[in-house]
Each structure stands twice: as C-alpha cells, then as structure tokens.
Amino acid sequence: MNITVQQIMNECMAMASNRLEGTVDTLKFGDPSVIVTGIVTAFMPTQFVLEEAVRLGANLVIVHEGMFFSHHDGIEPAKDDPVYQTKWQWIESSGLAIFRFHDHMHHTFPDLVMEGLVRELGWSVYVREHRSVATVVTLPKLTLADLVLTVKRRLHIPFVRVIGEPDITCETVGLLAGYRGGGTTAIPLFGEADVLIYGEGPEWETPEYVRDALYQGRRKGLIVLGHAESEEPGMKLLCKRLRQRYPHLPVHYVKEKPLFSIY
Structure with a gap:
C-alpha cells in the first residue's frame, strides 16, 4: 500500500x-x-x-x-x-x-497538543473542561511542591520555573500549552484555578500578576514548563495516531534534548 x-x-x-x-x-x-x-x-x-x-x-x-x-x-x-x-x-x-x-x-478539539500534554501528565480522568486555548483539571488535593515533582517526573524534564509558596494546596489547575501564558489568556483562569501551568509567555504579564496576588495574601501558584516541554507530548501523540492509521509504515517520535541548562 x-x-x-x-x-x-x-x-x-x-x-x-x-x-x-x-x-x-x-x-x-x-x-x-x-x-x-x-x-x-x-x-x-x-x-x-x-x-x-x-x-x-x-x-x-x-x-x-x-x-x-x-x-x-x-x-x-x-x-x-x-x-x-x-x-x-x-x-x-x-x-x-x-x-x-x-x-x-x-x-482540533480537544486541541491535539493540549490532549498530548494532559495524557502525558496522566490527568485525562481529571479533566473538568477542554476549552479552545486551555484545559481545566480538578486533581486530588496536593501541595505545590508535590505538583512540581509530579510534573517533572511525568514529563521527564529536569526543571521548571515556579512562583508560589511550596505548601499551598493545589486542586484546580489550568493548563495552557505553548505560547499561551500571556495575561489576556491566562490571568482570567485564576478566577477558578489555584495554579496555572503553561509553556511560556511574557514575563511582565501573568508572572507579575501572580507576584501581586501573593503580596495581597492570595494563595496562587504558577509553573512555567518551557514552550517545547509543553508541546512535545502533542507530537508524541500524533506519532501514536499515525502509527494506528498507517500500521504498515514505520513512524517514530524524536525528542530533542532540553534547550536550556541551569547554572
């Protein structure tokens, strides 16, 4: 064929x-x-x-x-x-x-990139709502510190950037893959989410909102994965679907090494 x-x-x-x-x-x-x-x-x-x-x-x-x-x-x-x-x-x-x-x-709907991220995190059963640019999940309660460890382990990444106190309780989490961390897209999610996880966005927008929220005593958190780290799972899921569609063809997913190092 x-x-x-x-x-x-x-x-x-x-x-x-x-x-x-x-x-x-x-x-x-x-x-x-x-x-x-x-x-x-x-x-x-x-x-x-x-x-x-x-x-x-x-x-x-x-x-x-x-x-x-x-x-x-x-x-x-x-x-x-x-x-x-x-x-x-x-x-x-x-x-x-x-x-x-x-x-x-x-x-696609749900967004195939977001779906890949949710699946890689093992959170498909916790999805509360898929939206056009975000997915909201309701997790069993855990601390921000434990959430960070879970994310790093399941995405196989060495580090993330975090804003927030390690002991805050996380339950409702907003996920935004790729370059969707800008204030217009991300900040409204804090009306329902304890923590946001996104790939990247302008540092003077959502991160500064979280800084002020914390100063006011609001227990919110932010985890920044990196653009590639948030979207690679989508390409991995695409590989899986193409294998299913074309079983006679060899289909491979190739992952690059992390772009940045921490010194």
Missing part, C-alpha cells in the same frame, strides 16, 4: 474542525507526490532531528515549529547567515520532505 506525502498531509489537516486560510501548515521541502517510506514527528526541526530522521530511514518529517527560527518561516533576515545556509544545504541534499503541522493541530 503506497501512501504519498500529500496523502499524509491531507490526513493531518483533516484532524482539524475546518481548513484554515493563511496558515503556516505547508510542505516546506520535498515533493508531495513522493511515496512515504517512514515518518518522524518532532516538536522542532533541529538539525539533529532531521539527521535522526535520515538515520531511521524516514523520508517525511512532520514538525510543529518552523525550521529557520521564525514562526512565519521568514528567511530574509537569515539567508546569508552560515548556520542558516548550512542547514538549508543539508536539507536540500537529504531528500527529506518536511511538513509543518501547527495551526491545524491547534484547531
């Missing part, structure tokens, strides 16, 4: 509730008519991830974020940069097809 790159792309796009205009979800490299011999899903198309795809024998890579350090895949500012040039030349010589699956992935 031969499946083309275009057929896989169509399958991914069909997961969304509707087709979007002006999307970044396009084939960035490769020929859509090529027969797929193997698939790699990954959060970020780093050069390591792409080389690992070749090593695994895959010729289609499905990634969530952009290849050239810009959400809108703009290349003009970097086109003469040696890092950009080396990566571009390597991709062209590799023969890989690279498909970016971002906007439509976030327009």
Whole structure:
C-alpha cells in the first residue's frame, strides 16, 4: 500500500474542525507526490532531528515549529547567515520532505497538543473542561511542591520555573500549552484555578500578576514548563495516531534534548 506525502498531509489537516486560510501548515521541502517510506514527528526541526530522521530511514518529517527560527518561516533576515545556509544545504541534499503541522493541530478539539500534554501528565480522568486555548483539571488535593515533582517526573524534564509558596494546596489547575501564558489568556483562569501551568509567555504579564496576588495574601501558584516541554507530548501523540492509521509504515517520535541548562 503506497501512501504519498500529500496523502499524509491531507490526513493531518483533516484532524482539524475546518481548513484554515493563511496558515503556516505547508510542505516546506520535498515533493508531495513522493511515496512515504517512514515518518518522524518532532516538536522542532533541529538539525539533529532531521539527521535522526535520515538515520531511521524516514523520508517525511512532520514538525510543529518552523525550521529557520521564525514562526512565519521568514528567511530574509537569515539567508546569508552560515548556520542558516548550512542547514538549508543539508536539507536540500537529504531528500527529506518536511511538513509543518501547527495551526491545524491547534484547531482540533480537544486541541491535539493540549490532549498530548494532559495524557502525558496522566490527568485525562481529571479533566473538568477542554476549552479552545486551555484545559481545566480538578486533581486530588496536593501541595505545590508535590505538583512540581509530579510534573517533572511525568514529563521527564529536569526543571521548571515556579512562583508560589511550596505548601499551598493545589486542586484546580489550568493548563495552557505553548505560547499561551500571556495575561489576556491566562490571568482570567485564576478566577477558578489555584495554579496555572503553561509553556511560556511574557514575563511582565501573568508572572507579575501572580507576584501581586501573593503580596495581597492570595494563595496562587504558577509553573512555567518551557514552550517545547509543553508541546512535545502533542507530537508524541500524533506519532501514536499515525502509527494506528498507517500500521504498515514505520513512524517514530524524536525528542530533542532540553534547550536550556541551569547554572
């Protein structure tokens, strides 16, 4: 059974509730008519991830974020940069097809990225409500310190950033994957949530709200995972679904090493 790159792309796009205009979800490299011999899903198309795809024998890579350090895949500012040039030349010589699956992935319901995060945390049974940009869960009561340990262990990440007293009680938690930690999106959730967990957002918005809340004696907490750490589980879930859909194809999820270190 031969499946083309275009057929896989169509399958991914069909997961969304509707087709979007002006999307970044396009084939960035490769020929859509090529027969797929193997698939790699990954959060970020780093050069390591792409080389690992070749090593695994895959010729289609499905990634969530952009290849050239810009959400809108703009290349003009970097086109003469040696890092950009080396990566571009390597991709062209590799023969890989690279498909970016971002906007439509976030327009599934529940959001496939959020669903991956919830599943990786083991909290599917605690979901109170899936919303368009957030998920609210009601957990058995635990302290913020214990919640942090649980999150780090289940996501297999070495550290998170935390605001709040370690002994506060956590029960209702708001989850926002990726770059959804801005004040407009996140702060209203504190009306019902004890703690928010998100990928990233402007540090002068939600974190400063929590600082003032704590100063006023309100026992709230915030856990900042990192953008990749919050969205990688979604690409892992996508890998699982593609394996189920195409059992004859080898499908791999490739995880990068953590980007930052703590000194």
